[in-house]
Amino acid sequence: MVKTALEEFAFLIPLLPALAFVITFFFGKKMPSGGAIVPIMAIAASFVISLAITLGLLANPEEVVSQSYSWFAVLNIGILIDPLAAVMLSMVSFVSLLIHIYAVSYMSHDPGKPRYFAETALFTAAMLSLVLSDNILQLFVSWELVGLCSFLLIGFWYEKPSAAAAAKKAFLTTRIGDVMFLTGIIILTSDLMRLAGGFQDGTYLLRFDEIFSYIPQLSALQANIFGFEVSHLTIITLLFFGGAVGKSGQFPLHVWLPDAMEGPTTVSALIHAATMVTAGVYLVARTFPMFIAAPDSLMVVAYLGGFTALFAGTMGIVMNDLKRVLAFSTISQLGYMMLGLGLGATIGLEAVGISIFHLINHAFFKALLFLCAGSIIHAVGTQDMRELGGLGKVMPITAATMAIAALALAGFGIPGTSMGTSGFFSKDAIIEAAYLFGEHSNNWIPYLFSIAAALLTSVYIFRLIFMTFTGKPRSNYHGHESPAIMTIPLSILAVFALVFGGLTQTGFMAFLEETFANSFVNVDIGSLAGIGGNELVEAAGHEPLLVLWMPLIVAVAGLAVAFVIYYLRMIKLGAIASMKNPIYRLLYKRYYQHEIYTEFFSLGIVYGVVALLTQVLDVIVDSIVEGIGILTVGVSEELRRVQTGVVQTYAAAVIVGVSLLIILVKLIMEVL
Amino acid sequence: MIPLSFYLGLSALLFSIGLYGVMTHKNGIRIIMCIELMLNSANLNLVAFSSYTNTLDGQVFAMFSIALAAAEAAVGFAIFMAIYRMHDKINLDELNILRW
Amino acid sequence: MRTDRLLAFFVALLFTAVVVVGAFGTSWDTVSELPANPADQSNIEAIGMLIFTQFVAPFEVLSIVLLASLIGAIYMAKGEGNQ
Numbered sequence: 001m002v003k004t005a006l007e008e009f010a011f012l013i014p015l016l017p018a019l020a021f022v023i024t025f026f027f028g029k030k031m032p033s034g035g036a037i038v039p040i041m042a043i044a045a046s047f048v049i050s051l052a053i054t055l056g057l058l059a060n061p062e063e064v065v066s067q068s069y070s071w072f073a074v075l076n077i078g079i080l081i082d083p084l085a086a087v088m089l090s091m092v093s094f095v096s097l098l099i100h101i102y103a104v105s106y107m108s109h110d111p112g113k114p115r116y117f118a119e120t121a122l123f124t125a126a127m128l129s130l131v132l133s134d135n136i137l138q139l140f141v142s143w144e145l146v147g148l149c150s151f152l153l154i155g156f157w158y159e160k161p162s163a164a165a166a167a168k169k170a171f172l173t174t175r176i177g178d179v180m181f182l183t184g185i186i187i188l189t190s191d192l193m194r195l196a197g198g199f200q201d202g203t204y205l206l207r208f209d210e211i212f213s214y215i216p217q218l219s220a221l222q223a224n225i226f227g228f229e230v231s232h233l234t235i236i237t238l239l240f241f242g243g244a245v246g247k248s249g250q251f252p253l254h255v256w257l258p259d260a261m262e263g264p265t266t267v268s269a270l271i272h273a274a275t276m277v278t279a280g281v282y283l284v285a286r287t288f289p290m291f292i293a294a295p296d297s298l299m300v301v302a303y304l305g306g307f308t309a310l311f312a313g314t315m316g317i318v319m320n321d322l323k324r325v326l327a328f329s330t331i332s333q334l335g336y337m338m339l340g341l342g343l344g345a346t347i348g349l350e351a352v353g354i355s356i357f358h359l360i361n362h363a364f365f366k367a368l369l370f371l372c373a374g375s376i377i378h379a380v381g382t383q384d385m386r387e388l389g390g391l392g393k394v395m396p397i398t399a400a401t402m403a404i405a406a407l408a409l410a411g412f413g414i415p416g417t418s419m420g421t422s423g424f425f426s427k428d429a430i431i432e433a434a435y436l437f438g439e440h441s442n443n444w445i446p447y448l449f450s451i452a453a454a455l456l457t458s459v460y461i462f463r464l465i466f467m468t469f470t471g472k473p474r475s476n477y478h479g480h481e482s483p484a485i486m487t488i489p490l491s492i493l494a495v496f497a498l499v500f501g502g503l504t505q506t507g508f509m510a511f512l513e514e515t516f517a518n519s520f521v522n523v524d525i526g527s528l529a530g531i532g533g534n535e536l537v538e539a540a541g542h543e544p545l546l547v548l549w550m551p552l553i554v555a556v557a558g559l560a561v562a563f564v565i566y567y568l569r570m571i572k573l574g575a576i577a578s579m580k581n582p583i584y585r586l587l588y589k590r591y592y593q594h595e596i597y598t599e600f601f602s603l604g605i606v607y608g609v610v611a612l613l614t615q616v617l618d619v620i621v622d623s624i625v626e627g628i629g630i631l632t633v634g635v636s637e638e639l640r641r642v643q644t645g646v647v648q649t650y651a652a653a654v655i656v657g658v659s660l661l662i663i664l665v666k667l668i669m670e671v672l
Numbered sequence: 673m674i675p676l677s678f679y680l681g682l683s684a685l686l687f688s689i690g691l692y693g694v695m696t697h698k699n700g701i702r703i704i705m706c707i708e709l710m711l712n713s714a715n716l717n718l719v720a721f722s723s724y725t726n727t728l729d730g731q732v733f734a735m736f737s738i739a740l741a742a743a744e745a746a747v748g749f750a751i752f753m754a755i756y757r758m759h760d761k762i763n764l765d766e767l768n769i770l771r772w
Numbered sequence: 773m774r775t776d777r778l779l780a781f782f783v784a785l786l787f788t789a790v791v792v793v794g795a796f797g798t799s800w801d802t803v804s805e806l807p808a809n810p811a812d813q814s815n816i817e818a819i820g821m822l823i824f825t826q827f828v829a830p831f832e833v834l835s836i837v838l839l840a841s842l843i844g845a846i847y848m849a850k851g852e853g854n855q
Contacts, residue, residue, distance in 0.1 A: 648780075652779075652780065652783050655783055655784075655786075655787050656783055656786065658787075659786050659787050659790045662790050662794070663790060
């Protein structure tokens, strides 16, 4: 009975932060500390409701919360809280809550506080509503809202040209993905219309259960593209994945994420941990039955994810900006999540479990890393690691929590036991799944990608730790430990980064595997995988010992490399890390993406073509416009004499007009 | 008996006379009188149709329209009085400030 | 002046022609005969009944319109200065 009462409050989860947005936006100036208390209370309430519903679901995973209301025609709006959505809701509201509390102190000197808190509240509301959508269209609407909020927040300091440019870049880059996502929805809708035979009352066409029930028919529809026979389902899922690539910063649309650092650090933490980049992973996980039934789609997901994990890692090791290292780390970890989902081609539903598990763990330690970075920036005022050093003595709590986060990110833990950091359990699960995939299909590329990326992860994060916290200060700064309101969220997150994975390891996976078998949707992943031509194998457990230990070995190796180079300073980096070294230059310039994307593609091709077209059009349009102008002036000079100002003339004109009109109509009717 | 078309023809004739008056006269008072004539030709139509379809709605409407005509005439003459007070004339062809 | 009158005459003639042709050229769907006894056609009473039953709302609105136009006409005709 308690549970049914809770369901009644489910709609409040996104609504409360949205209300907080309105209140803070309009009345925040009159409240103490920019009205921060309103979003904090609202998000705390959302968190409590989410957590209560999650606990209810844990006891009884079959009974998901599902409420649908007709919107128009065959579309609906509704709420769906199944295990997948429940854990996401709890994580998003929890991490967002901590970040909001932290931001009270972090943003205390900023005059734009009300705007900041209003926008982050809306950001959270949009993400929460995205997560609990029960149909693809509502999800898309929230998806766009998330994009809008990220634009507003990245460009929060819009007086800075670089922030404005970064905001624009983020918006435009994710927009490419959004267009693909929308195209996918449109194709899906038209296909479903055809399959369902037009509009039918009582069915909600774009609700997930309805979509999933049409998967076999969708898969049977074939389209011919450039001579290849492609299933409609593959096209739709790849377009959805295109949207996820944009939102989750996968290669090649990852370029916006490092630049998104221009916003306040707390915004970066929100974007990277809780509210934005996880949306893409969530989308793929949510539509996983479609992906697994579509041939080749999961392969694309796996390869792109694995490649992104490695690619972003290589750039992470040369960055000197504290936040940029973390940004590339996020891209890399998102690559892992996508890889995990893509491995569903072999391990089936377990893929959703390990991927979302990694997502949740990543949210904890990445939020922690960013908040620590924010704490450093707040205290010291610089984020260039070359100018830092020796901060460990000045900021012990920050240093300790950040070290924990780094351990979690690198994935330290002892295989075979439940001893280890959160990142260890989830990342290892993905790497083991990649091994299983390699063993099964004799295709070792995803495994190699993931192992290499794990090594790089360890190198770049410990490089960051050693450069920042050990050694002597490399510039004059006056650091101090941050106030308690900042360090308490850090400590809470550190605890979660340390133990969450170990505590929930097995239960979490089992819980998430209930996502697609309950009172709302009940799909047989095995048979769907058959449609997609994916062979599932039994769960892991019989890998060689070396495979189990491999992630830890590379993590320790990475730590050792970083220790030798950046702590002991045994190797002089001057020769390697200089602009003369082509590899270093390539990495430091981020593979010249900026040059390729912005200067060559955007400025060179697009701008050039547009400029040329503009010149040609200018001449044509100009002459047309001027011709029309001259003609109009000439004609109206004559026509204005008609306006005599005498009422009788007008009356006569009306009567003549009406008479002629009647005659004309009569004539036309006679002729016809 | 007289066919309906004859009533309509009479009404058209009345309307045209009113129209001709509106177009040729200059004095505002006369023009309003002509407009009343046109209005009453429409009333004639209403009553004629009402009789020939054996329903009374049209005649009720004619009553309403006569009442509205009274209101319109009252406002119209008041406007002309105001104009006369301002310009000392009510010849409409000289009141052409709406012109180009 | 003469051309104006002539023009007005032709406009009025054109309109008359159009309406008369329209009126005579249409087959009106009407009752074929009026009641033979003109005394039966005294329908003032029936109109009164209609006004106060079916058309009572328009009738009330009309009274307000008349009142408004009356006030407006008096206000405008009275002018600013003369009390």
